[in-house]
Structure formats: C-alpha cells, structure tokens
Amino acid sequence: MIDQRLETMPMKRLRCIGERLGVKGSELNNRDDLIHAIEEILEERYAERQSSNNEVMKFKGTKYDLIDDLCTHQESEPIHQLPSMYIETSVHMMLRDPYWAYVYWNVSPYQLEELKEARSSLELKLRVHEFSHPRLPLSKNRDYFDISIREDDASWYVNLPKPGSWYVVSLLAVDGESWQETLASSNEIYSPGGYWLERTDELKHDERELALFHSAVTDFSGHEVDSLLVKHILKQLEEAKEKESHP
C-alpha cells in the first residue's frame, strides 16, 4: 500500500515526508532513494509497533486503520502550541506498570531563581520513597533512592524496585551535603503485587489453586495472558519445577 502511494506523490511532498521521518543527506534528492528510505523507515516502525502489541491492542490498531502513516490530509490546519511549562512547583507520579512509574514536574522559575541566588551550587534531585503501608509520612519510608536531574528536565521514568509497595517522589533542591529543601512531593501510588507473588511456593504445592491460577492466566495452547507479574510468577513456578526435576 505504501509504495503505491509514494510513487504517485510529487517530489516536493515526498521530500517533506522524508524530512519529517528523519531522512537526511543525498537520499533527499534522488526520488528512488527517497521512496526507498521512507518505505524502510515506515516498515521498520510498523514492525516495531506490531511486535510490542498484544492481540487485543493489535486489533484495536486496525479499528483506526483508514490510511497509513502518510496521512497528510490535515497538514494545512494549524497545530495548537501548548504552554511549555506551568508557573508552579509540583511533582506528579503515575503508575505505568508494576516496575515503572512516570514522573513529571514543574519548578517555578521565580523560586528557582531565588534558590540559585541563595545557594552557591544548587542541584535538583528526585527522591523516590518506598513505603510498606499507605499514607505514611515521608520520614517513615522503608527505603529511598535519589536521581539527579537537570534544570531543563521535566519528566522521568522511575524504577519501582518492589512490587506490592507504595511510592512517593519528592523534588529536592540540594546544595552539597549540608543543605537540602523539599520543593514538592507527589501523590502516592501503589505498585501492584498480589497474593501469589510472594507465595509461589504455596501455589506450586496446591494442585487446586495452581489449576485455578493456570485456568485464569493461560489458554489451552499454553499462551500466557499479557501481564508482567503473571509472567514473573509463571517463570518462578517453571524454575521451581525445573529445580525439582533436576535437583
């Protein structure tokens, strides 16, 4: 589908698409090379997307398939520019999966300026607090780790080391080892764990529970449901089985 459309396009439009996709240099000047380069990029990206999609998501993609990625019918429309930042100091945390959270923040430029004037070597950090229970004060964290951030950073994917825990992120201003100030703290999120995650030993020895678990998360051919934690549990069960058969 793609090549047929590309071949009927004028060179000016092809070049525009090529540039948008990151084609550079002499390939932009030769029609055949340009078509070939665009095809390669699109096919590669398409394959990448498809391979990361589970079955439900693959279908969902086809629901919106009207034309391919060369869709240009709205090119003449203005693209609304959004605020580059909001004048406030805040930090937010969103669960992506049991192991990762997305964190974004704003630092008010006025506050930052004041801090810079007052402190000789100011550094910004994210502190990721881990808790065993919800709604505890930051000082009661079970563990924490820091991530240094640059002034122009605005978001980060943060690793959540322990499923089944609560997490809060603080935005810190730090000056050496002697001074630090918490500029903002995020909402609390829970990284899911589940009863069986910590009890695979119990699960593997309980025939009925194991059968119920398998019938929930695998199909007749042994395909597993697309869930990171389920895969983790099944892998642990598999490894335990392996160990028992080859002690």
Place this chain on the structure above:
Amino acid sequence: MKKGYIELVLHAHLPFVRHPEYPRFLEENWLFEAITETYLPLFRMCYNLKRDGVPFCITLSISPTLTAMLADPLLKERYAAHLERSIELGMKEVERTKGDEKQNRLAKFYLALYEKTLFEYNEIYRRDLIKAIRDLEADGLINLITNGGTHAFLPLYQEYPEAVQAQVETALMSHVSYFRKKPKGFWLPECGYYPGLEQILKRNDLTYFFTASHGIALANGKAERGIFAPVKCSNGVHAFARSFELSQAVWSGEDGYPADYVYRDFYRDVGYDLDMDYIGPYVHEPEVRAFTGYKYWAITGKTDKKELYDIDAAKKRTGEHAQNFLYSIRRSKSRTSDLIDREPCFVIPFDAELFGHWWFEGVDWLEQVIRGAAEDEELEMITPEQYLDIYPDNQQLQPAVSSWGNDGYCSVWIDGSNDWIYRHIHKCIERMIELVERFPGQESLKKRFLDHAAREVLLMMASDWPFIMSNSTTMNYAERRVREHIHNFNIVYDNLCRNTVDTEWLTRTEKKFSIFPDIDYQVFSRRKRNPL
C-alpha cells in the same frame, strides 16, 4: 448436570469525531465503516435469532461518544451520503469486473450489501439507531451497560477522583437521556481498573464491572473460584473477570479464528489497488487513498499473492469455528467442574468492532455460537444481573490494578510517544475543579462557558488519543485533537479569569464539539468526590 453460563459482552466504542467545518472528513469513516460492517449486522443477527425463537441476551456496552455520533443529524446525513457513494462505486465495480466471473460475483455481493444497508438505515430504522438499540433492549435481546463519558483510561486519572466521577456521571447522564433507563453495569475502558474505583461506581448506583483475568488472579487473596465467578469488592460492587483462554481463541492473531486463510483479507481493498483516476471520488480528497469496503481477496497466508475470497468457503468455516468454540467452552467447563463449588460463568468480552469490521465473517460466527449454545443443554447464555440473581453471595476480594493492554497495565496509554499529554490534561483538570469552586451555581452565558470547559476536559481525556499516538509514527489526528481540546479549554479559562466572554468563539466551538448538550460543569465538583 452442572451448567456452564456464558456471559457474552460486546463493547462498542468510537471516539467523538465530527467535523462540520469540512464537507467530508476522513476519520468520520471510522463511524461509517462500523455502522455498515458491525452495528447493523449485529442488529440483523439479533432479529434473526429472535425470529427463530433462539433464547439469548448479549451484554452491550455502548460508549457515550458513539451514542452521540449515532444520534447526530449531520453524521446521519453524511453516513447516508457515504453509503450512496459506496453504491455508486459498486455499480462501477460490477461493470469493471464483468470479465471475471468470481470477482464480479463479489462486486455484486458488496453492492447488494450496501443497497440493503442503505434501505435498512433509511426505511427500517429511519436513521434512528438509538431507537433501534432501545428496541433491542426492550425485546430482551441485549442488556445495555455504559462506560466512561469519553472512554478515558481511568487508572491514569486516579490522582483526580473528580475527573473519574465526571467520566462516570456524564456517561450515566448521556445513557439515561438516550436509552431512558439507568444501567447497572459499567465497562471499564480498556478493562482499566485500579483499587478504589469501585467507590465511585457504587456512588453512582453501579453494581458490577469487568476486569482483566489477572485483575482477579493477582488479587489480594486467593480467588476461591478463580475467574469462574465474580468477586465482591468490600463495598459490594462485583467484578467479573474476562476468560482469557476463551477470548484467546478469537483474539489470537496467529491461531485465532479470524486469521484463517479462507477469511476475507482486511487490508486488500480496491481503494489502494486501483488507479486514482478511477477510485478518486470514492477515497478521500485530495487524492488520499483509503478503504472503500470493496475487498476481493482472502487472507491466503503470508504472501502478497492473495487468492480470491470465496464467500461459501468462508461461511462453511465460520460454522466449524463456532462448533470449535463451543467445544472449548465445554472443555473449560469440565476442567472447572472439580475445582469450584458451583456452576461456572465464562465472561467473554470483545470490542464489538472486531466483528464484521476487522473479522468480516465474525457476526456469522457469533450467530452460530449463540444458536449452538441454545441447543446445548450444558450451556446457557446469561447476563451478569441474571448470574447475580442466581448466586448473590460471592467471595469478598480486592482486585488488582490491571488492564487488557500491553503488559497488562498502563504502558500503552503512557509511553514515550504520549506521556507529554498528561502534564497538560492534569493541569486542565485542576483548573476545571478550581473553576467549579470559583464560579458555583452559574446561569446563562457564564454557565455555557463553564459547561463547555467541562466538555473540552472530558474530550481530551479519551483513551483513543494516547492509543493512536502510541501506534503511529508521525503527527496524527489524535495529537491534533488533544492539542485542540487543551487549547480550547485554556481559552475558556483565560476568558473566565479575565472576566471576558467571546460569545462568537463559544458558539462556534459548541457547534463543533456538540457532545453532551445537557452537561453541567459541576460534574467536576469536589463535593461530588466526597459527598458525605
């Protein structure tokens, strides 16, 4: 003999796409294709089954955005025009293919299908598909439930219960206004659940929802009946888990039924195959190739050399696949019978548009499954309400955060391609909550402004936009839409902060995004979050 209960759940949803500012708009085809290939064939199926006295009831989740589009006069007009163009193309196709008997038969088949569809749409349903859906429910053929107002992926709004409440409340308001009955069930968009969401459902008198199977398998305790019975959250709202093993028979891209080589290929379409001089008027202006619905080729295999689609062979195969599916249910039932202390229920949910649109023969398959189940003494189709009537006592358990997306959580809707939207959407939500507090109980023009602000916030929250962004490689419609809604909301916010009102802009924008005409901006009230 123990029975096996089948809960078939179809979720019909499309994002709100309506562009009166253009004479034709490509993405409106999402709706037109779904009406032709999915919704009307499903209605036909329901009436065929009713005519033949087959007992069944399907749980149908229909999104408020889809409902609004089905009821919209402009889109009704455009859909009829779309069908007329399809018929005109069909006539040309019958002429063009007359030298090839097999292709010609297919061209005639599609032409007849489009003519029948136009006749039904205009003459049988009088363009009122909302009434058609109401009638199906009144006849007991479907059990209607609702889902998020604009189909937001709710786990990503957990920090803002006001926004989740607004999604639920707006959905119910829209549902009652179109279908005149309050639903009891709620389809969580993308099966996206987080612990605590049931509190908002309960507050809105909703009694059950559906989760991904790992939502129950990874709950905070042992699920005594696995996924073969619902669990009760601590506040009494029930969670029904999707049967992964049965759904997989259909969904699976490589082993699933729709991938069978005799079925129609979704991608090969004359819109891409024929010269632009010929196909130009039936694709999209200016010269953007698009699907036309005239598809002559079978899946055949992983090859570009496709075989012609054989309608009879495909029909025969749907019968075989329906029998195979029923066998799988019976197999699952017998596997379960020793494990649990009651008759199991198998929750089998699908995106409705899978049937007919992507899997062309899917509606035939569904009809044969329902007929087969009705003839089988071991099986019975049932709704969640009926199941809860039979078994009102269920295990109390806290389901886990989950979705049916990649990796089972939120990664489709928050990844490197789309994560930037949340900073802005969350800010708009905060500002909307602030506006409700600053301007309580407004009337007339200011209320219109505030109502429209609420509408823009709901529209920017749709799960479709981050999904499309994550599945595209270039700047696309979804990104433009999110930017437009944020931009529009900020105009309202700035106007209200400056105490100025641009009535002309408001009227124009209200006309463009005409969804939820009765919305009340106070759906975003903090008080609704904590009514006690």
